[in-house]
Amino acid sequence: MTETLIRLEQLNKTYPGHSVPAVERLDLSIPDGEIVMFIGPSGCGKTTTMKMINRLIEPSSGRIVIAGEDVTSIDPNELRRRVGYVIQQVGLFPHVRVSGNVGAVLRLLKWPSDKIARRVDEMLDLVGLDPSQYRDSYPKQLSGGQQQRVGVARALAADPPVMLMDEPFGSVDPITREHLQDEFLRLQQEIRKTIVFVTHDITEALRMGDRIAILGERSRVEQYDTPPNVVARPSSDFVANFIGTNAGLRALTLMPIDRQTLVPPPAEREGPRLVYDEDRPVGWHLSDGLGTTRIQPLRLSAQPVLADALNQIVSSQAPAAVVVDDDGQLLGCVDMSAVQAAVRGAAGNGDRSDVQMEAASGDGSA
């Protein structure tokens, strides 16, 4: 178990004029170097909880401990300079060039200007923006995706151990979002920050999180676990309901295909058989006069998941998905029984399908 970097202890928040607390007696430990996703229905207090970590919202009571230091009552501005902050609307300073935006925290920390300039270029490189092209641009000259990259660069500039991200990719189009998510995951491999990431998108939570905290009313932690465990073993109807009724399909997107999953292609004499072009599988010859269907085999090195295999099976009408090596040579196949076995394995026990049925019927009557 990795070390805890952020610890929230008995955190409470009651807004003035409200009798019901927004966050009630929250205890949560966030491990060093992990991405923890906060997700829950709107109004559950997930954003309030996140904003208490850098005290944009002051807790009514309780303690916030970061790297062993109680930060509950230190100067909030000092605290915030040590905690990267990225928000959905980005909030770049429109009157300042990209360089000034990225260097904003460094200026507050009174770095010398030549050091700031070097650091700004480094940060722009890190988030994939060419410094010579973008450092002198103004925010309005950038696309939404580029603006959010600058936002991430600004948050990372002072090399804070902790980053708070409030639906950072929520306002860009789905394609850009997926791209930014991938890019950010790659970046995280490099920087290994401890990240609290608020989202309302379960797909994003499953995809980005090392851990997911599913929060119910008043920020009560309904389940706090890894994405596969959350999908496979929801701790309550609430969680199962929240993940949705297509949890089985979602689970497939989280399960990598490895060599153990692979089976040989079906025997050639009966039914469909693989068609090769110079030793490389390119399609299936289907039985009973359905003709030939072309396929794009999955490359094992591209880290395909079971959902990719299922997709290929469904779209090619073939009995199995084909997996090849980098040279295009056949490694093996993934058939329906492998997919089903994986889902069954993840589900763990038979109770779960009942839970899902309840969740589904609950949905229907709502």
Add this chain to the structure above:
Amino acid sequence: MSYEEYLGYFQEGLLRQFGDHLAVVLLSTLLGSIVGVSAGILVRHQPGPREIVLKVAGTMLTIPSLALYAVLIGILGLGWPPVLLALTAYSLLPIIQNTIVGLNSVSAPVLEAARGIGMGDKVRLVRVELPLAWPVILVGIRTAAIILVSTAALGAVVRGPGLGNAIYAGLNSIGSSVALYQVLTGVGGVVVVGLLLNAIFFALARLTIPRGIRD
């Protein structure tokens, strides 16, 4: 006396009046900006004081300038001081109003980001809020200056500076050969001061509004 002869004869005095007119407007706009922007900053988040300040500044604009000048003679005497003070008072409403509107329309995410990266209140005001509100504040200041150009002309009744003197001299000598010249030159001069101010503010906007928020 022809108009050319009149201009030749009174050239020096007219040029001085023109310069004085521009100077008194600019100076009182500057004073009004210092007072008005400060007041706007102080009351922007408090609805109560904000209403009071705006009411007071609005009421001042309703006092006829002749009456205000007359009252101020008793306190400040004749010449520049009563004119400067009256014009400063008249400049306040547009400046305060635009300061409040400008500051309060800075986008919430930008402010949240500023707080989130650890900017204190003062730093945020100076580095983020004022620069972003500046285009709106500047429009308020320009409006004030333009209003003052014509009000300043009335300053001549308290022996104030500016082109009002030419106009008054003309009105006082109606029937004489130069009366019309004096009035027309005074009025024309006031118009030119107005145009010049517009040019000055245009240049000021180009110079002081950051490129990132210019449209």
